[in-house]
Amino acid sequence: MAQLASIASLAGTGLAVYGQVRQGQQQQVSTRVQQENLRQQQAAQQQQLAAQSAANERERQDRLARTVASTRARLAAGGVAPDEGSAAALTTGLKRDAAQDAAEDAAVTSARLAAGRRSLLAPDGSLNSFLRAGQSLGGAVRSLLD
Structure with a gap:
């Protein structure tokens, strides 16, 4: 009777371990689905960020072209040659400022993209369920040996 x-007890422990392994597998599948959803959301956010950055760059270039054209027209209307001397320095300065703004925006965009990718490296914890199953199996075997 004691053997029975x-x-x-051993069969019950085996079923419990099997249940924990199945639960771990289901949790792993769920984690994979969540990671895929997160990856898709981040890809969409990165595409949106890239599109916004491109739109900002186009707007900045258009604004620069309008500003340079307006400045050159005012200088020419005042009798100053727009391609020489201080007028040329003024337009060069406007272009340099626009390039600096573009570089700063590119750095911010790169930082945002890098921050979005970093979260993909977060551990998912799917190994925990298997470790718990192994611990409970070890505990069951120890109790049977006692």
């Missing part, structure tokens, strides 16, 4: 009780 230990066999029943």
Whole structure:
């Protein structure tokens, strides 16, 4: 009779371990689905960020072209040659400022993209369920040996 009780106990432990392994597998599948959803969301955010950055760059270039054209027209209307001397320095300065703004925006965009990718490296914890199953199996075997 004692042997039957230990066999029943061992069978119960085996079923419990099997249940934990199945639960771990289901959790792993769920984690993979969540990671894929997160990856898709981040890809969409990165595409949106890239599109916004491109739109900002086009707007900045258009604004620069309008500002340079307006400045050159005012200088020419005042009798100053727009391609020489201080007028040329003024337009060069406007272009340099626009390039600096573009570089700063590119750095911010790169930082945002890098921050979005960093979260993909977060551990998913799918190994924990298997470790718990191994611990419970070890505990069951120890109790049977006692």
